[in-house]
Structure formats: structure tokens, C-alpha cells
Amino acid sequence: MSSIQFLPLSLPILLVATSILSIAIYIFYNLKLHPLSSIPGPFFARATSFYPIYLYYRGDFALHMRHLHGIHGDFVRLTPNHIAVSSSTSLKQLWTNKEFEKGDFYDAFTLGFSKHRDLFTIRQNSFHSQRKRIHANVWSMTSVLEMEKYIDEMVALFCLKMGRLADGNELMDVGLWTWRFTYDVIGELFFGKAYGFLEQERDIDNLMAAAAAVAPFEGMMGMAPTWLKPFMWWMLAIPNIARGVMNFQKVKVTGKKVVADRMRAVENQAETRTDMLGKMLNIVWEKGEKYDWSVQDVEQECFVAMVAGNDTVSITLTTILYHLAAHPSSLARLHQELDKATAEGALSPTITYKEAASIPYLVATINEGFRIHPLFGYPVPRVVPKEGAEICGRWWPGGTVLGTSCGVPERNKQLFGEDADSWRPERWLVDREIAARMWDDVCAFGIGQRACIGQHIARCQITKIIPQFLREFSIEKESEWECLERWFNKPQNVHIKVTRRDRT
């Protein structure tokens, strides 16, 4: 009788007690018995797997990682099993050693168009190189320059719109306008035509809102501990995220239709565009069966380009324009070099990539833009192979997750000088070898096999639009920028004043 009364009362207490004890054992194990327990770090990071989520909410990964390395040294425990390594050598070792595969962070970004994953989310390096070989050629600079005219059209439209802002005395929302530009370029190259963001000056199909809603969900899902991920799908019930996902579904359907229309047009010999879409479809026709490369793979890579190729370029352009607007001496020097090159006939009315890439101060300015503001400061995970490995003079057991925050080596004072925290494009006007060594530490596009495959598309856009815009216009900073780093480190509400230049 007494045991029957005892049970219902004690069951909840027993459950609570067991939970508390399990959590205590888990924390004790992480702090004292875990093979990586000797690595320093904040208590919350050493004890639990939630520190990256906490940093996600803080929104300052790059800054915070610099702070943590300042306190704890080269190795910082970010979760019990994820170690941030600060040196640039580690960055190279992790990214170039084929034994180190991507961690489960990347699973959050899979799209599911094809039976194969896209390049960004494939985790096994051997399979990645097999898939990359199929279409790497179409992403080369030679191939991108065959499509330069499509980028030119968007640059011209962008400058036309800037003229409207200047004449109407309207401030330029830099993030918004560069976003419109990059989306339209992606439309031109991967979806047959510009979406019309620049032309219509509005958020077409709510794509911008959808991207803003979905990206943080993906980032947080990626950073969450592995065991928690299946429970995070509830986030899709949050109205803003749900709307974003639904909008993206519509965009997927439209994208698939564009690909189908293009195939029909080519079959009927009614299409002559040489763009990324056409180039990737050609591979399907020529050797799709041999390489297991299908129309679905093309749809998927085009969609990835839309996601990976937009915020990235827009953030970089915003960074460069903001810093030029905030540093009149840099802007004056750039104006001077552009005017001189134009007067000497080295820059055409529509500036080509090759012409722009030979203006040293422009190249220095772009490099400094990449350096001063990393795209993301989260130490993206690479997994130590099961037999273990040595990185930066230390042995790491198999399964350890290692990563280097790009925000750390980019501010290396030994390499970039005491003013590494300041904007100074002149630091790049040095001997080629030193500049190359410095560029290695910037790591804007990653290194090695898993480096950004879209980097030539990005470089081409950035290197063309900055001189074309600034040859005609001057810019002035209106207010200090703020950045919010929810996976991508996005400058917020950057407004600048645009005025026409008198070059006579």
C-alpha cells in the first residue's frame, strides 16, 4: 500500500533528479575528463555545446573570436569538441589537407534538388573533387570574362540609378543598392535575365525578405549541437521564417521553369546566350550521362549561386564604399588614379575587368576591403580524420572539430603592422611577394580545394563596378556603420551621400 502511494509522488522528482544528475555528469565530463579538457576557453564553451549559439545572438563572431584568442592564446575551446585555432598556418592546413572534411554545420544548407549534394554542402573531399571537376571550367576567369557584357549592363543600370539619387539629393542605402545589383547579376548569369531589382527598385517576389528571414535560420541550425538539430525544425513555425521558406519555394519553382525554358529554346535553336546556365547545361548535353551530371544538378548549382553569390558580394561592396566614404584621402587618391588612367586612355568608357585590374590603388582598395571586414568570423568546422592529426604543433584526436576564424589572421599585427585594425589600402602597395603573403592571411575566398568557386564572378563584379561608379560620382559618409554577424557579417543601415563629379 505504502509503495503504491510513494510512486506517483516520487516519479517527477526522480525525473528531475536524474536530469540534473545527467547534466552535472555531462558538464563534469566536458570540464575534467574530455580529451580536450586542457584547452582553455570561457566556462560556458568548455562545459556545453551552446556557445556558438550564444555568439550567434551576440552577432559579433569575428570581434569576439579576436577577444577570446587575446585572452586564451592560439587554441580556444568553442564547444567541448570544437576548437578555434588562431594562426594562419592552421587556416592553410585545415583548408588544404584533403583528410580534413567539412563538419555537420554544412548539412543545414542542403537543397535537395538532385540526388547529389551541391559543391558547398558535400562533406567528403574525394566526392567533392569528383563533382567539382565536372564544371570547374565554367567558373574560371576566362569563362567569366566571356560573360562580362551581362555584368556591364547591370553596372550601367546601377550608375544610372545613382545619378537619379544624386540629382534628387537622396541618400544611398548602400546595402540595399549593392544587394539589388548583385542579385540582378546572378539573374543575368544563372537565370537567363536580371530579376529587375535595379530597374524596378523594389523587392521582386519578396526575395530579399525571404533571404533575410531564412539565412539566420540556416546559420543557427548549422551551429547548433548535432543532437539538437532535429528539434530545431520548430523554428519553421515562426511566421517570418515560414514566410521566407514559402517565398523561397516559389523562387525554386520559377528557377526550375527558367531552366526548362532555356532547354527548350536551345533545342529549338532560339537561344544564343553564353551564360553560366547555358555553359552548365552544355555539360549535361555533352557528357551528362558519363559524369552523372543532370539538369537537376544545374538547377541546384544555379540556386546555390543565388544564395552564395549575393550577400557575399553585396557585403564586400558595402564595406569598400563605406570605408572610401569615411576616408576622404583614400577616395581622393582613387579618384586621382581613375582620372589619370582615363586621361591616358587606359580606361574605356565602359571599363573592362582587365583595365580595372591594372589600376594598383583600386586593387589595393579592394584587397583592404576584403581584409578589414571578413564575410564571416565563425570558425567553419573541419573534422580531424579518425587516426588523429597534428596541427600547429599539437596532436588532435580523431573526430575533433577545428576551425580558424577569418577575423583573426586578417588583423595579424606582425604581418599587417601596428595599424592592422585600421583602414589603409596603401599597405597593399608593396612588393608582389609580400602582397601575396598578406593575401594568404586574408583568406576571403578560402584556400585550396574548398575555396570559393564563384570568386572570379565576385572579383569581376567588384573590380568593375567600383571604378565605373566612382569615376562619375563622389561619396560622403552620413553615419557610422554597425554590423550584425548572424553567420554572414552584415553591415546595417549604411547610408552615404552621392554627388556627381565635375571631371572637366
Ligand code: HEM
Ligand atoms: C565577395 C564575394 C564572395 C566571398 C567573400 C566568398 C567566400 C567564400 C568562402 C570563404 C567559401 C568557402 C566556405 C566554406 O568552406 O565554408 C566559399 C564557397 C563557395 N562560394 Fe563563395 N564567396 C563569394 C562570392 C561567391 C559567388 C559570387 C558565388 C557564385 C556565384 C559563390 C559560390 C560559392 C560556392 C558554390 C562555394 C562552395 C565551393 C566548394 O566547396 O567547392 N561565392 N565562398
